[in-house]
Amino acid sequence: MIPGDLFSEPEGRKQKYSLGDGFVLEFSDQEKKHCHLLHYDQPIKIVDLSDKLAKKLLIIEAVQLGVIQSRLAEALGISRQTIHNYLEIHKRFGTEGLVHNYNPGESNDREKQRKLHASERAQGNKAEQVAAIRAEQRAAEKAQQESLQASLNFSFGENDRSRQVPAEQQPFSQNHDWEATRYAGIFLYWISLITHWNWLHLILGHFGKAWRIFAVFLLMSGRNIRSIEQIKHVRKREAGRVLGLGRVPSKTILWEWFYEAARSGLARTLLNDYFRHQIRCGLICSWIWFTDGHLLPYTGKEKVHYSYNTQRRMPVPGRTSQVTCDASGRIVDFVIEEGKGEMKQQILEVVEQWLPELPARPIAVFDREGYDSGYFSKLVKAGQPFVTWDKNVDTKRLGAIPDERFTIRFEFNGKRYSVLEAEKTFRYAENEEQPEHIFTLRHLIIWNHSSHRRTAGLAHDGSIVLSTEEATRAILSRWGASENTFKHIRDRHPLHYHPGFKLVDSARQEIGNPEIKDKSNLLARLGKKLDRLLRKLLKTPESKKKDGSPRRNSRRQRMEDEIQQQQALIEQIRKEKQALPEKIDVSKLTDYRSFKQIDNEGKYLFDAVTTAVWNVRKQMTDWLRECYECENDLVDLFYAITDCHGWIRCTDAEVRVRLEPLQQAKRRAAQEYLCRKLSSFGAQTPMGKRLLVEVGESPMK
Numbered sequence: 001m002i003p004g005d006l007f008s009e010p011e012g013r014k015q016k017y018s019l020g021d022g023f024v025l026e027f028s029d030q031e032k033k034h035c036h037l038l039h040y041d042q043p044i045k046i047v048d049l050s051d052k053l054a055k056k057l058l059i060i061e062a063v064q065l066g067v068i069q070s071r072l073a074e075a076l077g078i079s080r081q082t083i084h085n086y087l088e089i090h091k092r093f094g095t096e097g098l099v100h101n102y103n104p105g106e107s108n109d110r111e112k113q114r115k116l117h118a119s120e121r122a123q124g125n126k127a128e129q130v131a132a133i134r135a136e137q138r139a140a141e142k143a144q145q146e147s148l149q150a151s152l153n154f155s156f157g158e159n160d161r162s163r164q165v166p167a168e169q170q171p172f173s174q175n176h177d178w179e180a181t182r183y184a185g186i187f188l189y190w191i192s193l194i195t196h197w198n199w200l201h202l203i204l205g206h207f208g209k210a211w212r213i214f215a216v217f218l219l220m221s222g223r224n225i226r227s228i229e230q231i232k233h234v235r236k237r238e239a240g241r242v243l244g245l246g247r248v249p250s251k252t253i254l255w256e257w258f259y260e261a262a263r264s265g266l267a268r269t270l271l272n273d274y275f276r277h278q279i280r281c282g283l284i285c286s287w288i289w290f291t292d293g294h295l296l297p298y299t300g301k302e303k304v305h306y307s308y309n310t311q312r313r314m315p316v317p318g319r320t321s322q323v324t325c326d327a328s329g330r331i332v333d334f335v336i337e338e339g340k341g342e343m344k345q346q347i348l349e350v351v352e353q354w355l356p357e358l359p360a361r362p363i364a365v366f367d368r369e370g371y372d373s374g375y376f377s378k379l380v381k382a383g384q385p386f387v388t389w390d391k392n393v394d395t396k397r398l399g400a401i402p403d404e405r406f407t408i409r410f411e412f413n414g415k416r417y418s419v420l421e422a423e424k425t426f427r428y429a430e431n432e433e434q435p436e437h438i439f440t441l442r443h444l445i446i447w448n449h450s451s452h453r454r455t456a457g458l459a460h461d462g463s464i465v466l467s468t469e470e471a472t473r474a475i476l477s478r479w480g481a482s483e484n485t486f487k488h489i490r491d492r493h494p495l496h497y498h499p500g501f502k503l504v505d506s507a508r509q510e511i512g513n514p515e516i517k518d519k520s521n522l523l524a525r526l527g528k529k530l531d532r533l534l535r536k537l538l539k540t541p542e543s544k545k546k547d548g549s550p551r552r553n554s555r556r557q558r559m560e561d562e563i564q565q566q567q568a569l570i571e572q573i574r575k576e577k578q579a580l581p582e583k584i585d586v587s588k589l590t591d592y593r594s595f596k597q598i599d600n601e602g603k604y605l606f607d608a609v610t611t612a613v614w615n616v617r618k619q620m621t622d623w624l625r626e627c628y629e630c631e632n633d634l635v636d637l638f639y640a641i642t643d644c645h646g647w648i649r650c651t652d653a654e655v656r657v658r659l660e661p662l663q664q665a666k667r668r669a670a671q672e673y674l675c676r677k678l679s680s681f682g683a684q685t686p687m688g689k690r691l692l693v694e695v696g697e698s699p700m701k
Contacts, residue, residue, distance in 0.1 A: 017075035019067035025075045056098045161208030171244035172655045178699045181238040184646025186222045187657040192616045195681040213257040215243040217609035226494045267604035279357045285326035289362040293320045302596040305339030322346040330615045336600045377428040385462035387474045398454040416449040421468045498603045506597035510583040519577040628670040654690040
């Protein structure tokens with residue numbers, strides 16, 4: 001050592017390598033022939049590295065103890081792949097598999113044993129054998145993945161239109177350097193939709209180059225743009241870059257894109273594939289399903305069937321969207337029906353449709369609209385579990401129940417509840433010939449301590465076991481102050497928007513028979529006249545002759561005769577009314593306009609995107625919950641991130657978006673966490689470009 005050289009190590013100084021978690025590999029010589037494995041300075045193992053088998057066993061033991069493999073490889077002067085090969089060989093062939101031409105000299109008996117059992121051991125280079133096994137596994141996993149994707153998404157089969165999309169019309173086909181955009185936050189939807197919902201593949205497979213209108217709908221749903229006409233306020237180039245279009249075209253071309261997709265008639269097929277995919281992949285909950293109807297009003301001049309406006313409490317022209325969602329608010333399925341729709345039928349149909357994809361029947365939860373003993377009988381016979389509100393509750397009787405009988409107590413959404421369970425028996429027979437169905441439902445008497453009110457619900461378990469508290473929470477989690485889906489989505493997404501209205505003659509041309517109404521009015525008038533005659537008869541004294549016998553042509557006698565005629569007429573009209581058909585076809589009448597039906601193809605296309613955006617929003621909000629504690633600010637934080645400005649660059653290998661950082665430290669940390677998580681999914685376009693998102697300063701400075 002040169003005197004004064006303070007940075008030179010003295011001869012014989014030990015070399016130490018930290019392996020993480022308190023483990024250290026210490027070498028006592030420069031040639032690294034002997035080493036000590038230490039844990040917090042306590043020796044664990046002493047190894048002669050010139051013995052190859054001992055070195056391999058050291059590596060296996062160290063990895064099992066939890067050391068950092070890259071540091072271990074650096075300390076021993078080997079590659080990271082070598083360590084992986086040793087681990088795989090040990091896993092598949094055991095300790096004997098690590099022996100390769102091992103002959104220490106003093107273990108002659110062991111050598112004889114190996115020769116004796118050589119035929120029982122796998123021969124050849126173990127590393128090559130492991131590599132071959134890994135290649136077979138990757139091929140099997142790829143085949144399994146392809147078969148799974150085919151079963152999930154390939155309803156288009158040989159009609160896959162993605163092959164017909166030219167390279168220049170593929171998403172993000174135009175390369176460019178960094179460009180600023182006000183719509184950078186929309187890019188987050190793209191990554192989640194591609195990686196978890198396989199959304200882009202579904203759209204390309206079904207619609208080919210018409211995928212472009214779905215990208216525009218994605219912008220509308222993500223930025224709350226209410227109609228295609230409002231696209232004129234969007235910065236066309238900035239939005240087009242983020243949507244993978246290059247540039248958003250004019251309104252005329254947008255409508256051409258829309259009608260190109262609508263003419264294919266594949267909207268419902270796309271939705272079925274989308275719903276099947278999210279059920280099979282576990283993206284929605286299959287424990288509890290909530291079903292409710294939502295009004296889609298119509299304000300045009302054509303004659304359409306009437307739906308019902310709950311807020312105004314009156315029938316209005318329009319349709320009803322029957323929507324089913326899970327416990328977290330994700331949309332499971334929806335259909336659009338003429339007029340008021342059949343919610344009861346939809347509850348059974350949606351379960352029957354997806355039952356082959358489900359482990360068991362989900363619990364159906366619905367409101368008082370479904371209260372009907374006949375419907376309950378149908379659900380019980382089908383083995384369908386359900387929870388609903390009781391109707392026509394006697395609040396005075398419930399209030400008289402002693403408080404100490406409410407033994408089950410819990411809190412829900414910051415309110416205290418107590419529950420008492422009883423039973424309620426129903427009887428139902430479809431007609432006089434059918435036997436009466438007698439069944440018993442669970443009667444849940446719910447006491448809300450916050451409002452000091454009591455109400456009741458009904459439940460049926462079916463083939464599952466549902467506790468009293470679980471059943472009560474199910475009914476409380478959907479309505480009133482606990483509404484978690486559609487009352488909130490209405491402010492962010494244009495639920496009533498219907499692009500491309502088209503009306504055709506409805507298949508339902510029946511109306512209530514107007515003659516029945518006329519007969520009913522006539523019966524009402526005759527009934528009032530009969531009542532007047534009866535009252536008048538009571539006040540009319542009976543006229544008698546001198547001998548005490550009643551006079552034949554007296555006033556009272558004439559009134560009695562008139563009453564008998566009136567009663568006979570009423571009975572005749574009642575029989576005529578019963579003989580009339582309840583409904584008639586208006587297309588056969590000359591003085592009635594036929595009903596029109598609104599074509600739902602365009603609405604289904606738009607709502608397919610709105611549904612996907614809503615479900616993705618729920619999922620990304622759950623991811624933010626992992627790193628952000630303020631629950632009340634969570635949704636606002638998500639919209640703050642997706643509304644961020646930023647920059648985008650597209651190359652042959654990747655599409656990278658950089659978002660402007662949020663100002664608050666906690667919000668910025670959550671923003672960075674979400675972007676890192678999305679980038680780690682490895683989303684790719686059909687052309688193989690990776691989709692990456694990050695947070696940082698402007699790259700254009």
